[in-house]
Amino acid sequence: xxxxxxxxxxxxxxxxxxxxxxxxxxxxxxxxxxxxxxxxxxxxxxxxxxxxxxxxxxxxxxxxxxxxxxxxxxxxxxxxxxxxxxxxxxxxxxxxxxxxxxxxxxxxxxxxxxxxxxxxxxxxxxxxxxxxxxxxxxxxxxxxxxxxxxxxxxxxxxxxxxxxxxxxxxxxxxxxxxxxxxxxxxxxxxxxxxxxxxxxxxxxxxxxxxxxxxxxxxxxxxxxxxxxxxxxxxxxxxxxxxxxxxxxxxxxxxxxxxxxxxxxxxxxxxxxxxxxxxxxxxxxxxxxxxxxxxxxxxxxxxxxxxxxxxxxxxxxxxxxxxxxxxxxxxxxxxxxxxxxxxxxxxxxxxxxxxxxxxxxxxxxxxxxxxxxxxxxxxxxxxxxxxxxxxxxxxxxxxxxxxxxxxxxxxxxxxxxxxxxxxxxxxxxxxxxxxxxxxxxxxxxxxxxxxxx
Amino acid sequence: xxxxxxxxxxxxxxxxxxxxxxxxxxxxxxxxxxxxxxxxxxxxxxxxxxxxxxxxxxxxxxxxxxxxxxxxxxxxxxxxxxxxxxxxxxxxxxxxxxxxxxxxxxxxxxxxxxxxxxxxxxxxxxxxxxxxxxxxxxxxxxxxxxxxxxxxxxxxxxxxxxxxxxxxxxxxxxxxxxxxxxxxxxxxxxxxxxxxxxxxxxxxxxxxxxxxxxxxxxxxxxxxxxxxxxxx
Numbered sequence: 001x002x003x004x005x006x007x008x009x010x011x012x013x014x015x016x017x018x019x020x021x022x023x024x025x026x027x028x029x030x031x032x033x034x035x036x037x038x039x040x041x042x043x044x045x046x047x048x049x050x051x052x053x054x055x056x057x058x059x060x061x062x063x064x065x066x067x068x069x070x071x072x073x074x075x076x077x078x079x080x081x082x083x084x085x086x087x088x089x090x091x092x093x094x095x096x097x098x099x100x101x102x103x104x105x106x107x108x109x110x111x112x113x114x115x116x117x118x119x120x121x122x123x124x125x126x127x128x129x130x131x132x133x134x135x136x137x138x139x140x141x142x143x144x145x146x147x148x149x150x151x152x153x154x155x156x157x158x159x160x161x162x163x164x165x166x167x168x169x170x171x172x173x174x175x176x177x178x179x180x181x182x183x184x185x186x187x188x189x190x191x192x193x194x195x196x197x198x199x200x201x202x203x204x205x206x207x208x209x210x211x212x213x214x215x216x217x218x219x220x221x222x223x224x225x226x227x228x229x230x231x232x233x234x235x236x237x238x239x240x241x242x243x244x245x246x247x248x249x250x251x252x253x254x255x256x257x258x259x260x261x262x263x264x265x266x267x268x269x270x271x272x273x274x275x276x277x278x279x280x281x282x283x284x285x286x287x288x289x290x291x292x293x294x295x296x297x298x299x300x301x302x303x304x305x306x307x308x309x310x311x312x313x314x315x316x317x318x319x320x321x322x323x324x325x326x327x328x329x330x331x332x333x334x335x336x337x338x339x340x341x342x343x344x345x346x347x348x349x350x351x352x353x354x355x356x357x358x359x360x361x362x363x364x365x366x367x368x369x370x371x372x373x374x375x376x377x378x379x380x381x382x383x384x385x386x387x388x389x390x391x392x393x394x395x396x397x398x399x400x401x402x403x404x405x406x407x408x409x410x411x412x413x414x415x416x417x418x419x420x421x422x423x424x425x426x427x428x429x430x431x432x433x434x435x436x437x438x439x440x441x442x443x444x445x446x447x448x449x450x451x452x
Numbered sequence: 453x454x455x456x457x458x459x460x461x462x463x464x465x466x467x468x469x470x471x472x473x474x475x476x477x478x479x480x481x482x483x484x485x486x487x488x489x490x491x492x493x494x495x496x497x498x499x500x501x502x503x504x505x506x507x508x509x510x511x512x513x514x515x516x517x518x519x520x521x522x523x524x525x526x527x528x529x530x531x532x533x534x535x536x537x538x539x540x541x542x543x544x545x546x547x548x549x550x551x552x553x554x555x556x557x558x559x560x561x562x563x564x565x566x567x568x569x570x571x572x573x574x575x576x577x578x579x580x581x582x583x584x585x586x587x588x589x590x591x592x593x594x595x596x597x598x599x600x601x602x603x604x605x606x607x608x609x610x611x612x613x614x615x616x617x618x619x620x621x622x623x624x625x626x627x628x629x630x631x632x633x634x635x636x637x638x639x640x641x642x643x644x645x646x647x648x649x650x651x652x653x654x655x656x657x658x659x660x661x662x663x664x665x666x667x668x669x670x671x672x673x674x675x676x677x678x679x680x681x682x683x684x
Contacts, residue, residue, distance in 0.1 A: 045485035046680045053673045056598050058590035059518045078593040095665040104595040129491050131518030134670055135677030300487050350492035
């Protein structure tokens with residue numbers, strides 16, 4: 001999902017689901033929401049626990065980027081989760097059946113738009129879970145809320161469109177194979193112009209060691225990261241390939257709570273990795289794509305045992321820097337730079353030191369934000385919000401507020417964020433608030449610093 | 453009334469508490485959990501994960517980072533509560549041999565430590581109630597039951613403190629009462645004739661019976677939730 005103007009036009013032309021499928025209203029809708037909340041009784045265990053465990057201490061709100069941006073009652077994570085929890089309590093617990101509202105058990109009030117808006121004001125960043133003394137991860141409840149929304153056909157149009165386009169074309173930008181091939185050639189020329197060296201951006205090479213899956217935004221909108229990675233592979237003489245059919249790890253089913261489309265979207269990539277007979281499926285600078293591949297698909301064996309390993313380009317490059325296999329010239333990045341930990345890389349994948357090793361080896365003046373790593377504040381566009389232009393003001397003035405403050409404090413001129421959603425949100429945030437900070441990827445600085 | 457609270461209710465309390473807790477743990481264990489939803493940093497399983505879960509459950513390090521005031525009030529509250537529960541062993545039985553071997557006067561020692569604990573936990577409970585009322589983000593997520601539980605706890609603490617600081621309370625009375633209760637040989641002459649004790653014991657039983665059906669069950673559930681997120 002990105003902002004390439006040519007591609008966007010194609011995307012709009014792509015056949016999308018009719019926007020108005022909100023057929024269910026009134027008592028029927030009320031019953032469906034109620035039944036969906038009651039169904040949590042059958043598991044998963046984690047949701048069942050979250051329905052009963054909250055001690056109402058308010059720590060989550062204190063740590064929530066949205067509530068801290070501008071507090072309203074439904075932005076309070078515990079209160080938002082109550083939209084589901086109170087219905088579950090009322091119908092599925094002894095205390096709720098007997099005492100009702102006295103113990104927080106309530107029926108769904110029928111205000112579906114309010115329900116949708118509340119769960120689409122949570123960025124799913126999991127920061128609350130890091131601090132919750134009960135170990136409650138509100139993002140799990142948010143995803144459940146969105147799954148309920150999705151089942152009833154209320155998923156925000158913009159996100160549904162991204163999913164439809166992705167299932168149709170294999171990428172969230174709606175680009176076709178010709179566009180990918182053209183882009184690869186264009187990027188090769190760019191590198192040749194910049195560095196005076198022929199660096200290949202190969203695609204569809206069966207038998208290549210590494211099958212590389214970036215987010216499509218890193219090819220079409222912010223290509224410097226992919227150019228940097230291509231230079232690294234070139235320097236090391238490693239055989240690698242893109243796929244002209246599968247070049248976007250982004251998967252919005254994670255955001256809308258739609259497991260079925262998440263798996264369907266994912267399958268293309270596994271099929272392609274098998275077809276290309278790669279040894280390694282290497283995910284690019286995209287946190288949620290890596291999380292789905294490594295911690296959801298591989299762990300739960302969606303497609304059985306895999307004949308290749310799954311790794312991330314941040315781990316790869318950090319590793320070869322440690323081995324001393326490449327030489328980086330810090331003077332190519334003289335300005336103050338900082339690093340934004342995308343929530344999915346930090347809290348959900350545990351990849352926090354690798355990007356720092358890369359940044360510090362490539363830049364003369366690296367500065368940390370405070371707090372950082374797994375305590376980092378969300379960019380304000382997580383959970384798919386970054387793609388939603390109808391909540392632009394909210395993203396700029398509420399959910400992105402803590403992040404803006406953090407970036408300001410570093411006084412950096414460049415902020416790296418290995419995530420297309422973070423990049424879009426942060427770039428808009430800098431523009432909206434008239435800050436002179438460039439947003440890019442981690443391998444952007446490698447592109448500039450790597451000595452061929 | 454005395455007969456009801458001291459002679460019959462305790463059996464129901466024990467049964468409701470044990471069956472209720474057992475049932476809740478059973479349905480939690482039974483509910484399917486497809487994979488962990490790891491929240492990093494997390495140890496890669498085994499002993500490290502176990503210690504991370506124990507540490508989180510005993511010291512609340514996450515809360516320590518997130519809300520220092522709440523951490524202080526809540527942690528001291530819980531630790532003092534644990535000490536008070538341990539101290540209540542002397543209500544049921546005594547270990548004169550142990551005290552003699554250690555060379556301490558158990559009565560005066562428990563008078564001092566119990567007194568300090570009683571005052572400490574009352575202050576913490578008060579702070580938690582005030583916090584719930586005073587801070588908007590906590591007040592807006594508080595239901596009637598959240599206040600009722602705290603008021604119930606306050607009432608139990610108040611009656612307990614009244615016995616501790618009031619006129620001398622003879623523990624031999626409760627010891628023979630509870631041993632008769634446990635052996636199903638209770639007679640009305642063995643029931644402590646102390647209104648403050650009866651009230652304290654009654655309120656405590658209400659709380660204990662309510663535990664399996666309320667958020668107080670977090671003392672068991674925390675191990676389940678932490679296991680799901682603290683394993684890579």
